[in-house]
Structures are given as C-alpha cells and as structure tokens.
Amino acid sequence: MQTASYLTPEALMTFIRTALAEDVGDGDHSALASIPADAQNRAHLLVKGEGILAGVELAPLIFHEVDPALRMEVRLTDGTRVKHGDIAFTVEGPARSILTAERLVLNCMQRMSGIATHTAYLTSLLAGTKARLLDTRKTTPNFRLCEKWAVLIGGGVNHRYGLFDMIILKDNHVDYAGGIAQAIAATHAYLQRTGRQLPIEVETRSLAEVQQVLDAGGISRIMLDNMKPELLRQAVALIAGRYPTEASGGITEHTIAEVAATGVDFISVGALTHSIKSLDLSLKAY
Known part of the structure; x- marks a missing residue:
C-alpha cells in the first residue's frame, strides 16, 4: 500500500464501515431476496474508459469487510494506465456478498481513478x-x-x-x-x-x-x-x-x-x- 500517514488500518476500516453502514443499512435486500444463500459466483472489474487506475488496494479491504470468504485476484495495480476493455481484477465467492460490495468498490475506484488521471495529466x-x-x-x-x-x-x-x-x-x-x-x-x-x-x-x-x-x-x-x-x-x-x-x-x-x-x-x-x-x-x- 502506498505510504502516507493518514493511510492507517484504523482510518481505512472506519471509512469502509461507515460507507457500508450508509449503503447497506440493515441488509442488501435485493441480493437477499433474489440470490440463494449458497450461490457462488465471480465477477471482474471492467475498464470502460482511459486513464490511471486507482483504488485497487482499497478494493480487497472492502470485499473482506463485507465477507472474508470473497477472494480477489489483482491483474492491474494502482497507477497503471488503462484503456477500454482492460480487466483490473477478478473476485469470486458468495454471490450475495459480491453484489453487496459492488457499489462501494465502484464508487471509490471510479472517483479515485478520475482524480489520479487528472493528477497525472497536470503533472x-x-x-x-x-x-x-x-x-x-x-x-x-x-x-x-x-x-x-x-x-x-x-x-x-x-x-x-x-x-x-x-x-x-x-x-x-x-x-x-x-x-x-x-x-x-x-x-x-x-x-x-x-x-x-x-x-x-x-x-x-x-x-x-x-x-x-x-x-x-x-x-x-x-x-x-x-x-x-x-x-x-x-x-x-x-x-x-x-x-x-x-x-x-x-x-x-x-x-x-x-x-x-x-x-x-x-x-x-x-x-x-x-x-x-x-x-x-x-x-x-x-
């Protein structure tokens, strides 16, 4: 993980838990209602633009907080210049948990990647x-x-x-x-x-x-x-x-x-x- 004094485990966990509480509340009822409890599945992060990828190191922390049974495989690291069609990572495990974590991972990575992209350009x-x-x-x-x-x-x-x-x-x-x-x-x-x-x-x-x-x-x-x-x-x-x-x-x-x-x-x-x-x-x- 990139070093900075504010990137402490405690700060990261506080952010993730607060964000999940905001989004999930008392449950992801869409996933709970429609997906069998024992369903296993997989997904990948698809890049649909061009820029600098950011937030890859944050994603596994979010997935783990949602469900320690989720397993993520990184294909592209933070700071990589990406293009449409690139796959940044894959995740597999309980299907309900993938869906519950999906939006927080995307919200963080999309905005972080936009910031990293503009920062690299101005630099x-x-x-x-x-x-x-x-x-x-x-x-x-x-x-x-x-x-x-x-x-x-x-x-x-x-x-x-x-x-x-x-x-x-x-x-x-x-x-x-x-x-x-x-x-x-x-x-x-x-x-x-x-x-x-x-x-x-x-x-x-x-x-x-x-x-x-x-x-x-x-x-x-x-x-x-x-x-x-x-x-x-x-x-x-x-x-x-x-x-x-x-x-x-x-x-x-x-x-x-x-x-x-x-x-x-x-x-x-x-x-x-x-x-x-x-x-x-x-x-x-x-």
Whole structure:
C-alpha cells in the first residue's frame, strides 16, 4: 500500500464501515431476496474508459469487510494506465456478498481513478520545471482519505491532510489578526504555549505582503495567491530561495505550465478533487 500517514488500518476500516453502514443499512435486500444463500459466483472489474487506475488496494479491504470468504485476484495495480476493455481484477465467492460490495468498490475506484488521471495529466504539464503539484482541502466530506490517496497514485503531492497537521495563515486569518506580523507572532505564541510543532505557511496577495512575511520570518512556506505569472516571477525573485513557494488560486490546465515556469516550488490545484470526472468502471459477472 502506498505510504502516507493518514493511510492507517484504523482510518481505512472506519471509512469502509461507515460507507457500508450508509449503503447497506440493515441488509442488501435485493441480493437477499433474489440470490440463494449458497450461490457462488465471480465477477471482474471492467475498464470502460482511459486513464490511471486507482483504488485497487482499497478494493480487497472492502470485499473482506463485507465477507472474508470473497477472494480477489489483482491483474492491474494502482497507477497503471488503462484503456477500454482492460480487466483490473477478478473476485469470486458468495454471490450475495459480491453484489453487496459492488457499489462501494465502484464508487471509490471510479472517483479515485478520475482524480489520479487528472493528477497525472497536470503533472505531465510541469515537465522541465521544478514545480510539484499539490492537492488542497477542497475534498468531499468523509471521502478525503480516498481523494488524497488518489492524488498520490497519480503522481501528485499531498498538502496538509486537515486543519490539525499544518498551520496556513490565509487572508481571513491575517485580516482577523490585524496583519501578517501579528498573525505570525500570535501563531508562534500559540505553538509555544501548547507545545506543538507545526509548519507555518502564510498566504500573500501582493509583493508588499511577501515582504512583510520575509521581515517577520519564522515560517515554513509562502503561498502566492491569485498572482499573475509576471508577479509570481517577481515574488520568487524577492523570496530568493529563503522559503519554499506555492502558487495557488484558479490555476487550470491552460495556465499551469506558465505558472510552473515562474520558478515556484509547488502549485496547488483545488480542481484535483472538487471538479473531477470519474473513470468509467463496471463490475461484471462472467
């Protein structure tokens, strides 16, 4: 399994059990009503589009949680570029259990594969630059684990997982705190008071704000928000390697290469997880 601090057995099981409770409730009555209890069958995951496959490592966990008697054979692994007609895996065992697990497996894998596909595409547009592609917290509630995981599979980099593992002082934080210097000073006091060690990133909207961050110091990364490429180049020159830089705000497939060429270290794109077309997959009996 791809390594990330949030991909713990406990987190995965919590997600799967919550999702199954939502979908199955007190029973899959369609399968219970129509399929004999002792029926055994098999199915395969059929790819009906083109893209990057993701969620294969999650599927056996779902099948096992539904019924430990289900047996899955992997044919294509996460990160594989797939095309229409490919078979990703087969599963066999109690027919009722295959049907009960089917929708959760498909819902996860279709969306994860869509995210991985778009991540791989945008990453390819960064070729020849040092920029790395970041995701954001613009995720589907209760599905963040899978969406962040899919970004990794597609070759992207996870930004903070949530509000708890990194401090980002954005425009509203700065405005509410009374300014950049005040926000940074208050953050250091909070970290010292609570005994926490968390990286600090500060969002900036102008060269003047970049300079204020540089004057204050004591941070981990500077976000350059909604800046045009020429302004980004000036900001990167002003920062001069003292802190890693992150370009953010409305960046699309049409603008990402130009943004990367300005010399920023990271580019965050919310659309990686909030505006994705799922890859068409189907679980078919055979």
